[in-house]
Amino acid sequence: MNINNRPNVALLIPCFNGLHHLPSLIDSAQQVENRFDEIIVYDDASTEPFPFDPEERFPEIRFYRGDVNGGAGHARNRLMELATTDYIHFHDIDDTKIPVNFITELAPHLSPNTVVFSSWQIRWLNGDEPTLYDYPDFGLVKDFREYFLRGHVHMNATIFPRELSLEVKFDEDFRAIQDLIFNVRLAQAGANYQHVDTVIAKHEKNPSSTISRMKQQKFQEYRVKYCERCKDILPAKYHSIIGDIALYYAWESCLQGFDRECDLAISIARKCGQLNYKQFGNIVSLLAPLLGLSNTLKMRRWWFNHYKKSHFSLQSA
Numbered sequence: 080m081n082i083n084n085r086p087n088v089a090l091l092i093p094c095f096n097g098l099h100h101l102p103s104l105i106d107s108a109q110q111v112e113n114r115f116d117e118i119i120v121y122d123d124a125s126t127e128p129f130p131f132d133p134e135e136r137f138p139e140i141r142f143y144r145g146d147v148n149g150g151a152g153h154a155r156n157r158l159m160e161l162a163t164t165d166y167i168h169f170h171d172i173d174d175t176k177i178p179v180n181f182i183t184e185l186a187p188h189l190s191p192n193t194v195v196f197s198s199w200q201i202r203w204l205n206g207d208e209p210t211l212y213d214y215p216d217f218g219l220v221k222d223f224r225e226y227f228l229r230g231h232v233h234m235n236a237t238i239f240p241r242e243l244s245l246e247v248k249f250d251e252d253f254r255a256i257q258d259l260i261f262n263v264r265l266a267q268a269g270a271n272y273q274h275v276d277t278v279i280a281k282h283e284k285n286p287s288s289t290i291s292r293m294k295q296q297k298f299q300e301y302r303v304k305y306c307e308r309c310k311d312i313l314p315a316k317y318h319s320i321i322g323d324i325a326l327y328y329a330w331e332s333c334l335q336g337f338d339r340e341c342d343l344a345i346s347i348a349r350k351c352g353q354l355n356y357k358q359f360g361n362i363v364s365l366l367a368p369l370l371g372l373s374n375t376l377k378m379r380r381w382w383f384n385h386y387k388k389s390h391f392s393l394q395s396a
Contacts, residue, residue: 086189088182088238089164090115093154094172095123099130103175105137112183115168117141121158124148152249152257159245165191167241169234174282177235184278185238193271194262196237197278204285217274223266231259232272236280243270 090108094101101120108115120133122144133142143161145154155169166189170177181197188195201210212233220226247264249257266272 085113085182085186086166087116087164088166088168088186088189089162089241090118090177091155091158091162091167091169092118092120092172093123093151093158093169094120094125095148095151095154096125096127097172098122098125098133100172100175101133101137104170104172104177105140107175107177108170110179111177111181112179113186115182116164117162119143119158119161120172121145121154121161123150123154150251152251155249156251159241159248162241165241166238167244168238171235174235176281178278178280181278181280185275188273188275189238189240190271191240192243192269193273194232194237194239194265195273195275196232197275197280199233199236199280199282202281202283204283211279213276214274215276217272220272223270223272224263226272227259227262227266231262233280233282234258235282236278239265240270243268 092101092104105118108118118137118140120140120142122133122142124145124147126148133140141161143157145157158169159167168181178197185195185197198211198213200212203209214232243265244261247261247268250260251257
């Protein structure tokens with residue numbers, strides 16, 4: 080507990096070539112009620128010149144810089160190691176608004192094994208209506224691992240217990256879906272999850288820039304390292320959580336020795352990478368029975384029953 084008699088929370092900011100956003104983010108963090116107990120920035124070996132000296136301009140933060148770019152998972156792992164608080168909040172450097180009541184509302188629910196998160200809103204910069212992720216039925220979830228294989232919570236809306244998070248860590252090789260795997264592993268390690276509906280974290284996103292970044296990534300960065308069969312997957316043309324989850328099931332199938340299921344999951348992932356946002360609904364309806372399964376035996380049964388019905392066959396891969 081800190082001097083305000085509440086759990087102590089660190090604000091952890093990973094960055095790469097985005098330091099010009101830091102003044103706005105620090106200003107927002109300083110407006111948060113009850114404040115963060117420490118603010119740590121980890122620069123993942125930026126290639127662009129720094130627009131200012133971070134430690135000189137913001138003496139209240141702790142700033143570290145890596146020698147070699149290791150990706151977001153590596154940066155988050157380093158931040159967890161550097162933090163001294165019991166709880167941690169990751170915040171992307173380009174999302175510069177933290178809700179004023181974020182700590183006030185979430186802190187009372189924190190406990191050593193609990194991940195506490197709020198709702199979050201995506202504001203699309205191309206003029207589309209904002210999308211709100213509210214999790215109204217989260218209290219009914221019985222299998223958190225199963226839940227996080229179907230979806231995820233946003234890092235900008237979440238406070239994690241540091242000790243348990245350090246045990247699990249982010250997967251530095253599985254770059255494309257590190258957030259998803261992190262939460263799956265936390266659930267496997269016994270974490271509880273609690274949604275607080277009195278806070279909404281906002282996240283601004285430009286779809287075209289997301290697609291552009293996906294196209295520019297090197298092929299090697301989006302190959303799935305755990306499964307030899309997955310290495311033939313090309314980078315997704317459009318970002319798809321469905322395609323990411325299909326790759327995760329391909330990995331699990333490979334670990335369980337389910338070779339045919341692994342190949343079929345890869346074909347689904349490849350198909351998802353060729354579709355646009357409006358066509359994802361058709362994929363979701365086909366994958367829904369799979370994504371609701373609670374163990375690999377049920378998953379195998381689903382594959383067996385639906386293999387011939389699905390138009391995602393090995394021949395069409």
